[in-house]
Amino acid sequence: MIGRRPRVFRRYAAALLLFIPAQLSATAVSADERQGKTQPPAAAKSPQPTPDTADPQQPPRKPLTPLPELLQKELAGKTALNPEGTVFLDSAGRRLLLRTEVACPDCILEMALVPEGNREHETILRIRSKAFVIHTGLLALGMQPGKPATFSPEFTAPSGPVISVTAVWLDDEGRRQERPLQEWIRNNTHRYHAAAMSGPPPGLELPYKALRWDKFNKEILWYGPMSDEDRDDLLSKWDHEPYQKAIRQFHEAGRSKPMQAEFVFAGSSMFRDEETGREYYQAEGGHLICTSNFPDALLDIREQSSAADGAQNYEGWTERIPAEGTPVMLVLKAAEAAKPAAAK
Secondary structure (H helix, E strand, O other): OOOOOOHHHHHHHHHHHHHHHHOOOOOOEEHHHHOOOOOOOHHHOOOOOOOOOOOOOOOOOOOOOOOOHHHHHHOOOOEEOOOOOOEEEEOOOOEEEEEEEEOOOOOEEOEEEEEOOOOHHHOOEEEOOOHHHHHHHHHHOOOOOOOOOEOOOOOEOOOOOEEEEEEEEEOOOOOEEEEEHHHHEEEOOOOEEEEEOOOOOOOOOOOEOOEEEEOOOOEEEEEOOOOHHHHHHHHOOOOOHHHHHHHHHHHHHOOOOEOOOOEEEOOOOEEEOOOOOOEEEHHHHOOOEEOOOOOOOOEEEOOOOOOOOOOOOEEEOHHHOOOOOOEEEEEEEEOOOOOOOOOO
């Protein structure tokens, strides 16, 4: 849970929470108003960035990709929580709606969502928003953050309310599609697999296809996914049981499997600069929705997941993800509790 918040965070959070029961308010603008369908009074205009949140070093940003009309209609009547119009509170539906774009459909992942311009080569989606706005929206829905992952003296998984994250977009034919974000994420198939072995397959000249022999560590290595044809071919090269087992394991490990882990609202943490005394919300560093564990994650997965180079657990499931730049609406809400089994 966040302890001490910077002044702008406290002020913004307090304003939002104060006005939630009455359509939120003076710090928020409805989607209809943002589209010019109504003219809000001066007091209801979007808040302007403060010196605490504005970054004069950033170059001017290009306009966001226009949101398709069908998705824009779904934002009608919802409350924008930031001037950029990318985070919307649906208090009636108990949901937070994030207007995002596809950043990288075919990358090895450490995150699923980052702020625009921040490590977009390690994520599927980007958003033009501050992290604290998303945090505030989840607080407004009545969720209380847990704790990020810790790594010493031993690993402790992140905790917090389980968050359902759903991607909504239009396909190439203009049809609305909706999928859990986990279905866009698969185990990392582009990695090395290794197995200890007494020696290489006799009579087989290595490297053969993607099969290698590490004479120093006495291991056979395979990189990337292995097709059924490659598996059958390699199995025919040596009937040695440990070799046969290793090839089957390599094949299984390289098969595409969707991520099963749940996202939890870990809530990141605050950092205090000892020299200036200023406090910073650490998720602003880029860790919004993570697929690898980070101690400053806003949302993280409830399992141990590596962020080490070459050892990341997940990658984008390219065949399922729309093209780079495609607008995607992420829907965040509290996951429904599993229903107890009916008594016999």
